[in-house]
Each structure stands twice: as structure tokens, then as C-alpha cells.
Amino acid sequence: xxAGKPRTRIQQKNNAAILEAALEVFSAHxxxxxxxxxxxxxxxxxxxxxxxxxxxxxxxxxALLGALLDNWLDPLRAxxxxxxxxxxxxxxxxxxxxxxxxxPRESRLFANEIVQGAPRILDKIKGPLKxxxxxxxxLIRGWAGAGRIAAVDPYHLIFSIWATxxxxxxxxxxxxxxxxxxxxxxxxxAATFLSHLYRRALAxx
Amino acid sequence: xxAGKPRTRIQQKNNAAILEAALEVFSAHxxxxxxxxxxxxxxxxxxxxxxxxxxxxxxxxxALLGALLDNWLDPLRAxxxxxxxxxxxxxxxxxxxxxxxxxPRESRLFANEIVQGAPRILDKIKGPLKxxxxxxxxLIRGWAGAGRIAAVDPYHLIFSIWATxxxxxxxxxxxxxxxxxxxxxxxxxAATFLSHLYRRALAxx
Amino acid sequence: xxAGKPRTRIQQKNNAAILEAALEVFSAHxxxxxxxxxxxxxxxxxxxxxxxxxxxxxxxxxALLGALLDNWLDPLRAxxxxxxxxxxxxxxxxxxxxxxxxxPRESRLFANEIVQGAPRILDKIKGPLKxxxxxxxxLIRGWAGAGRIAAVDPYHLIFSIWATxxxxxxxxxxxxxxxxxxxxxxxxxAATFLSHLYRRALAxx
Amino acid sequence: xxAGKPRTRIQQKNNAAILEAALEVFSAHxxxxxxxxxxxxxxxxxxxxxxxxxxxxxxxxxALLGALLDNWLDPLRAxxxxxxxxxxxxxxxxxxxxxxxxxPRESRLFANEIVQGAPRILDKIKGPLKxxxxxxxxLIRGWAGAGRIAAVDPYHLIFSIWATxxxxxxxxxxxxxxxxxxxxxxxxxAATFLSHLYRRALAxx
DNA sequence: GATGAATGAGTCTTCATTCAT
DNA sequence: CATGAATGAAGACTCATTCAT
Numbered sequence: 001x002x003a004g005k006p007r008t009r010i011q012q013k014n015n016a017a018i019l020e021a022a023l024e025v026f027s028a029h030x031x032x033x034x035x036x037x038x039x040x041x042x043x044x045x046x047x048x049x050x051x052x053x054x055x056x057x058x059x060x061x062x063a064l065l066g067a068l069l070d071n072w073l074d075p076l077r078a079x080x081x082x083x084x085x086x087x088x089x090x091x092x093x094x095x096x097x098x099x100x101x102x103x104p105r106e107s108r109l110f111a112n113e114i115v116q117g118a119p120r121i122l123d124k125i126k127g128p129l130k131x132x133x134x135x136x137x138x139l140i141r142g143w144a145g146a147g148r149i150a151a152v153d154p155y156h157l158i159f160s161i162w163a164t165x166x167x168x169x170x171x172x173x174x175x176x177x178x179x180x181x182x183x184x185x186x187x188x189x190a191a192t193f194l195s196h197l198y199r200r201a202l203a204x205x
Numbered sequence: 206x207x208a209g210k211p212r213t214r215i216q217q218k219n220n221a222a223i224l225e226a227a228l229e230v231f232s233a234h235x236x237x238x239x240x241x242x243x244x245x246x247x248x249x250x251x252x253x254x255x256x257x258x259x260x261x262x263x264x265x266x267x268a269l270l271g272a273l274l275d276n277w278l279d280p281l282r283a284x285x286x287x288x289x290x291x292x293x294x295x296x297x298x299x300x301x302x303x304x305x306x307x308x309p310r311e312s313r314l315f316a317n318e319i320v321q322g323a324p325r326i327l328d329k330i331k332g333p334l335k336x337x338x339x340x341x342x343x344l345i346r347g348w349a350g351a352g353r354i355a356a357v358d359p360y361h362l363i364f365s366i367w368a369t370x371x372x373x374x375x376x377x378x379x380x381x382x383x384x385x386x387x388x389x390x391x392x393x394x395a396a397t398f399l400s401h402l403y404r405r406a407l408a409x410x
Numbered sequence: 411x412x413a414g415k416p417r418t419r420i421q422q423k424n425n426a427a428i429l430e431a432a433l434e435v436f437s438a439h440x441x442x443x444x445x446x447x448x449x450x451x452x453x454x455x456x457x458x459x460x461x462x463x464x465x466x467x468x469x470x471x472x473a474l475l476g477a478l479l480d481n482w483l484d485p486l487r488a489x490x491x492x493x494x495x496x497x498x499x500x501x502x503x504x505x506x507x508x509x510x511x512x513x514p515r516e517s518r519l520f521a522n523e524i525v526q527g528a529p530r531i532l533d534k535i536k537g538p539l540k541x542x543x544x545x546x547x548x549l550i551r552g553w554a555g556a557g558r559i560a561a562v563d564p565y566h567l568i569f570s571i572w573a574t575x576x577x578x579x580x581x582x583x584x585x586x587x588x589x590x591x592x593x594x595x596x597x598x599x600a601a602t603f604l605s606h607l608y609r610r611a612l613a614x615x
Numbered sequence: 616x617x618a619g620k621p622r623t624r625i626q627q628k629n630n631a632a633i634l635e636a637a638l639e640v641f642s643a644h645x646x647x648x649x650x651x652x653x654x655x656x657x658x659x660x661x662x663x664x665x666x667x668x669x670x671x672x673x674x675x676x677x678a679l680l681g682a683l684l685d686n687w688l689d690p691l692r693a694x695x696x697x698x699x700x701x702x703x704x705x706x707x708x709x710x711x712x713x714x715x716x717x718x719p720r721e722s723r724l725f726a727n728e729i730v731q732g733a734p735r736i737l738d739k740i741k742g743p744l745k746x747x748x749x750x751x752x753x754l755i756r757g758w759a760g761a762g763r764i765a766a767v768d769p770y771h772l773i774f775s776i777w778a779t780x781x782x783x784x785x786x787x788x789x790x791x792x793x794x795x796x797x798x799x800x801x802x803x804x805a806a807t808f809l810s811h812l813y814r815r816a817l818a819x820x
Numbered sequence: 821g822a823t824g825a826a827t828g829a830g831t832c833t834t835c836a837t838t839c840a841t
Numbered sequence: 842c843a844t845g846a847a848t849g850a851a852g853a854c855t856c857a858t859t860c861a862t
Contacts, residue, residue, distance in 0.1 A: 032238035125382040156398035163372035177330040193361035200405045443647035535792040566808035577778035587740040603771035610815045
């Protein structure tokens with residue numbers, strides 16, 4: 001089947017159902033650990049029908065990563081040169097943390113892929129992602145150069161934000177295992193902590 | 206063969222070779238993605254011989270995680286109540302970062318396992334790891350209560366340290382993809398950044 | 411595939427072919443001695459296709475035993491309270507002997523299973539089979555109490571009938587080895603002997 | 616290793632231990648279902664040591680069958696031309712029944728082998744066993760011809776005796792499953808029944 | 821005599837993918 | 842569009858047997 005966009009309404013529905021099912025399964029078991037059977041069952045379709053929409057298991061994975069990546073980068077994209085530097089960056093942290101809470105499957109999907117060497121997304125990393133990060137790094141460096149935030153390496157700042165926020169999605173079982181029997185409240189505590197962390201780190205003397 | 210300690214010299218050698226090979230393969234591909242063939246090849250043994258030393262693929266994985274976990278927690282264990290609070294914590298960050306640099310495979314092994322729900326190590330997390338973290342959380346909370354560091358949640362402080370340091374091992378390809386064509390220098394930059402981050406965050410007014 | 415009844419014509423055909431092949435192979439080599447390769451070859455299917463119809467080797471065996479057991483008990487079920495006691499019992503012996511002649515594979519299938527402790531059919535033995543035997547034992551005991559047959563233990567009478575008739579199927583090679591070079595005629599001689607045996611044993615003085 | 620008789624005391628002990636272990640394992644699981652590991656463990660020897668005493672798994676099985684067969688035929692051999700015909704035959708039945716009670720493993724060993732076509736013992740059946748049966752058949756036919764017992768086919772008489780007595784060893788789980796929760800008493804009931812059965816069948820008018 | 825170490829040849833099972841309708 | 846049927850290739854694991862000491 002061609003990789004073209006789905007046309008009919010039923011095609012759109014099935015396409016979406018497959019991607020939703022694939023997200024569920026791939027994020028939980030990784031690419032290798034997921035099976036087409038699981039995805040087909042979760043999508044409510046037959047296995048051959050799955051492969052009518054996507055040429056292969058890998059094609060589903062690639063399509064899923066592609067479809068999600070754009071959204072995934074929205075919070076960073078929203079970093080606004082016109083805003084207050086500290087508020088912009090702390091706002092970014094909060095948005096990222098909220099995504100980790102609301103979209104843990106997406107986070108784990110990317111985590112799984114990258115931990116294993118990003119075999120199916122490395123070009124996206126070196127392309128669009130790098131471009132976006134480079135651009136925002138220039139912005140942050142500008143803020144630092146202007147003395148509006150502390151002088152920090154913008155790349156490692158961004159890495160630390162990714163790491164600290166996605167940690168709550170990617171290492172969820174570990175977080176819950178250690179905080180048990182606390183409930184969902186830890187996201188609020190995390191927000192408090194991270195807000196403190198970055199406000200202090202970015203404040204100018 | 207029983208799970209007892211290896212006795213003869215050849216057993217020790219092969220046992221070590223298997224665990225080394227398993228670390229290489231499991232950390233790169235995850236449990237499901239790794240094959241006994243790969244491990245056997247990497248260990249220089251035949252597949253049945255592998256299973257002469259370990260009862261199953263899972264047994265190798267469990268043995269590997271068990272053998273590494275203790276070492277993995279050493280830096281946190283070294284957090285010393287008698288030292289200067291800020292220096293102790295920053296020292297911990299630096300040790301963790303150095304481990305991410307020197308032992309990225311171990312980091313990725315645990316990352317792979319935990320991202321997928323820690324099916325084979327959850328009891329260790331809820332047991333020895335939680336115990337250790339609880340203990341150090343008391344220490345940190347004590348420092349904060351005494352006004353020797355800023356008032357921060359000790360658990361989320363520890364999570365952030367794990368996240369920011371292990372990020373350089375677990376998401377290595379992404380880091381390199383974005384920093385390319387920089388070489389190994391980014392660990393020094395990361396150290397600078399993280400040192401700044403935590404000194405600022407922990408400083409008392 | 412679920413354990414539900416086969417629907418399509420091709421499914422019915424293959425399902426039957428598998429059970430026929432399994433009967434041939436399991437009865438000849440026992441559960442452990444049989445291989446899926448043998449069954450697949452005998453059924454004219456590929457090995458994975460076998461497992462498309464049945465979840466496992468054991469599932470085939472269980473399905474086979476289940477499918478045959480009902481038929482296997484028909485002769486005993488036919489023991490009729492309204493008939494002449496001696497004729498009914500001798501008739502049962504003859505029907506069982508005829509089944510041993512016509513269906514030796516079925517007999518050997520059960521023999522193999524039971525000799526090795528009936529790991530996959532013990533519940534059927536303690537359930538439906540015991541129920542049926544108990545019921546017929548009451549009938550026979552009634553005949554004996556009424557003086558219509560000699561006073562014999564009904565359970566051991568039934569055991570002896572099973573033993574003497576199935577012997578010609580289960581121990582076929584031994585029977586032929588000792589009677590060689592006689593042909594198929596030994597079933598007629600066996601019928602004569604067993605008829606004599608049970609008529610004498612059951613006759614009332 | 617040669618097939619020669621064991622010489623030293625330790626060799627004799629190990630040889631016996633192996634055969635005892637092999638009887639236990641082969642009778643329970645059949646030839647194919649038994650593993651050298653099980654036998655070695657049961658014998659308290661290492662696997663290679665097992666194969667020091669016997670060239671192969673099959674060699675153990677053959678040796679075991681050979682060692683037991685002679686003993687197994689003793690009751691039939693004891694059928695004495697000088698005794699009272701009915702008492703001799705009923706005595707044979709009782710001895711066989713007692714062997715089924717006392718030596719069920721031996722019975723099941725032979726049953727397993729013969730049900731599967733006697734691949735390793737067919738020559739013994741067609742040789743020594745047939746010779747013995749033929750000889751005793753002549754004796755029984757003589758008794759019948761002389762009117763000292765009823766006119767019955769001696770071969771099928773013998774088959775029926777084997778079948779009815781060995782049934783209590785070979786199909787033990789089925790017997791117990793149906794008679795449950797009765798204890799060991801069923802051997803006494805079986806003796807009563809079989810005594811009745813054969814006395815009636817052999818009585819002269 | 822004895823055993824730790826090793827392996828080739830299976831054996832069951834899984835799974836992505838293809839075929840036919 | 843959809844699916845029942847089928848399979849090649851691999852993968853984990855078993856086991857009788859051999860090697861080396």
C-alpha cells in the first residue's frame with residue numbers, strides 16, 4: 001500500500017486506531033517486545049488488515065514516532081523570545097512536566113527508542129530536533145549574554161529539563177516504588193521542586 | 206547448574222564472560238531484543254554452553270541486574286552525614302555523572318528495564334533501593350531542617366540527580382546527535398552546568 | 411485460535427486431519443515420543459500451521475483424548491438394564507473386543523496416557539468415567555442381588571473386561587509375536603475364549 | 616566400555632543403582648520421556664559416569680528389560696505339570712496378581728515398551744517368551760484334552776491372565792480413580808474376583 | 821573410576837509477513 | 842477493505858553424547 005494519506009472516513013478511523021494501539025503497545029514493551037498481534041487486538045483489527053494500512057511493523061513504529069514528534073516538541077517551540085526569560089524557561093519546565101504526567105506513553109515510546117540507539121529516529125534527531133534546539137539555544141544564550149539569566153550552557157540546560165521532567169514518565173514505576181504508598185501527589189511536589197531548582201539556577205545575582 | 210557461586214577457574218572465567226557479554230547485548234537491545242545467539246557469540250561460547258551456566262535467558266538477565274545493582278548504588282551510599290552538605294550532594298552528582306560516562310551500558314541496562322515496567326527488578330526497587338533512598342532522604346531533610354541547605358524535597362532532589370546524570374548515558378545518541386560534531390567534551394560541560402545547577406539550588410540565602 | 415468449534419469447511423477438514431494424524435502418532439509413540447514434525451507430516455500441514463489450529467502440542471493431545479473418550483465409553487453406556495443380564499454383559503465384552511480390533515490406535519492412545527499416570531486425563535477418569543462406572547456397577551450389583559448372575563464384584567468385573575479386551579489392541583505386538591504366524595484369526599479365538607470365560611463366571615448355579 | 620559383567624564391588628553397587636534408578640524413571644515416563652539426568656540423579660551418579668557403565672540410554676533400557684524379564688516369567692515357569700490343573704492355574708493367577716501389587720514398576724516398564732511396539736524387546740518376545748508360552752500351552756492343552764479342565768484355548772487363557780492381573784499395575788491410576796477413596800484393599804477384592812472367574816471358567820462339568 | 825565442561829541435533833513455539841479470496 | 846489460512850525464519854531451551862582431565 002502506498003504511504004499516502006488516508007482518504008475515506010473509515011480509513012482515517014482505522015489509521016488512528018492503529019496508531020493509538022501502537023502507542024499503547026510499543027511504549028509498554030519496546031519495538032522488539034511488541035507484537036503485531038497485540039497491536040491488532042488493541043486496534044480491533046485483523047493482523048492482515050493492519051498491514052493493509054502500514055507496510056510493516058517498522059512502518060507503524062516510524063509513522064507513530066513521526067506523528068508524535070511534532071507535538072512532542074511544541075513546549076520547546078513555545079519558548080518565546082518576547083517573554084520574561086526566567087518565566088519562559090520555568091514555564092517550559094512546567095509544560096514538559098505536565099506532558100510527562102498527561103502523556104507518559106509518548107514519553108516512554110521515545111525513551112525506549114533512544115535508549116536503544118534510536119535506530120528509527122536518529123535522522124529526526126539530527127535534523128528537525130537539532131535545528132529546533134540550536135535555535136532555542138541561540139535565544140537562551142542571548143538572554144544569558146544580556147545578563148537576563150545566569151550564564152548557563154543552553155544545551156545542557158535543555159537536556160536537564162528533558163531529563164528531570166520525562167523522568168516522571170519514563171521511570172514511573174521506580175518513582176512510585178520509592179514514594180509508595182503516595183498517590184498522584186508527587187507531580188505537584190515535583191513541580192515545586194523543579195520550579196525552585198530552575199528559578200535558583202537561572203536567577204541573576 | 207545450581208545458582209551457587211562458581212568454583213573452578215574456568216567457571217569463573219566463563220561466568221564473567223557471559224555477564225560481560227550480556228551487559229553488552231542487553232543494554233543495547235533490551236531484554237526482549239537481545240538474543241542468546243548474540244550473547245553466546247559475544248561471550249565466545251556456544252548457546253547450549255551458555256545455558257549450562259545459567260538456566261535461562263531470564264536467569265542471565267536477573268543475575269546481571271543483581272550483580273550490578275549494588276555497585277550502582279555506591280555513590281548514593283557514600284553520601285556522608287559528616288561532610289559539608291552542599292559539597293556532599295554536589296560530589297554525589299559528580300560521581301553519578303562520572304559513572305554515566307564510564308559505565309553507560311550499566312545505566313542503559315537499568316533504563317531499559319525500568320522504562321518497560323521493571324518486570325524483573327521491581328522487588329529490588331521497592332526493597333533495597335527504597336530503603337537506601339529513605340535513609341538518605343532523612344539525612345538530607347535533616348540538613349535542610351538545620352538550615353544548612355535550602356529547603357528542598359529530598360526525594361525529588363535525588364530523582365533529579367539520577368535523571369540529569371543518567372541522561373548522558375541513556376540518551377547518549379540524542380545528546381551526541383544534537384551536540385554533533387562535538388567530541389567527548391560534553392561531559393565536562395555537563396559537569397560545569399550541573400555543578401552550577403545544584404550549588405545554586407542548594408545554597409542558603 | 412480459540413478453542414471454539416471450527417467453522418469454515420477448510421477448518422473442519424484440517425482440524426480433522428490433525429486429530430487423525432495425532433491419533434496415529436500419539437498412539438504409536440506416546441505423548442513425549444511424538445513430535446509435531448511427525449504429526450504435521452502425517453496431516454499434510456506445516457508445523458506452524460498446526461499451531462494455528464491448536465495452541466500447543468499438549469492442546470492437540472487433550473483435544474484428541476476429549477474427542478475420543480465419549481465414543482470410547484459407548485459400549486459400556488449401552489449396557490441395558492432391561493436386557494438379559496448375561497447376554498448384556500457378554501454382549502458388552504464382544505463390543506469391547508470388536509473395538510479393540512477396529513480401533514487399536516484409540517486403545518493404545520489411552521493406554522499410553524494411563525500407564526504414565528494419566529497426567530492429562532485424570533480429571534476425566536475421576537469425573538465422567540467414574541460416574542458412568544458407578545452407575546453400571548449399581549445395575550450389575552442389582553442383577554447379582556436378584557440372583558440373575560453370579561455374585562461378583564461389579565467393579566472388578568468391569569476392570570477384567572477392559573483388561574482382557576483392550577489387551578488385544580494395547581499388547582498387539584506381543585500377541586502376534588506369540589501367536590505368529592497366525593493371521594487375524596486370533597480375534598475370533600479370543601471371542602470364543604472370552605465368551606466362555608464370562609458365561610461360566612456369570613452363570614447362576 | 617565393554618558390556619562385560621561388572622567386577623569390583625563398587626562397580627556392582629553402581630550398576631545396581633543405575634538399574635534401580637532406570638526402573639523408577641523409565642516405568643514412570645517411558646523410554647522417550649525419561650532423561651539421563653533423571654536417572655543419574657536418582658542413581659546418585661554423574662551423567663558421564665552413567666555412560667561409563669552403559670554405552671547409551673538405550674543400552675540401559677535394554678539391560679534393564681533383559682535383567683527383569685527372567686524374573687518376570689518365573690510365575691509362569693512355575694506352572695507345574697504334576698500339580699492339580701485348576702489349582703496350578705489359579706495359583707499362577709494369584710502369583711501374577713501379587714507381582715502386580717509388589718512390582719508395579721516392572722509391569723509398567725514392560726507395558727510402556729510393548730504398547731509402543733516393543734522396539735527394544737520384540738526379539739525376546741518372539742524368542743524366549745514365545746518358547747515358554749508354547750511349552751505351557753502344550754501342558755494346558757494336555758490338561759484340557761484329558762478332561763481335567765474345561766476346553767479352553769491355552770494361549771488366550773494365558774493372555775487373559777496377564778491382562779487381568781497386570782491391569783492393576785499398569786492402569787493403577789485409573790483403578791484408584793474409580794475405586795476412590797478406597798485404599799489398598801482392592802487387591803484383595805481383585806483376588807476374590809479373579810479366583811472366582813478362573814475357577815468357574817476352568818471347572819469341568 | 822569419575823566428573824566438569826561442552827555441543828550438535830533436535831523440539832516446541834513465536835512472529836512478521838504473504839497468499840488467496 | 843477485510844480476513845482466514847499459511848509459512849519461513851528465528852528463538853529459547855532440551856538432551857544424549859563426547860571431550861579432557
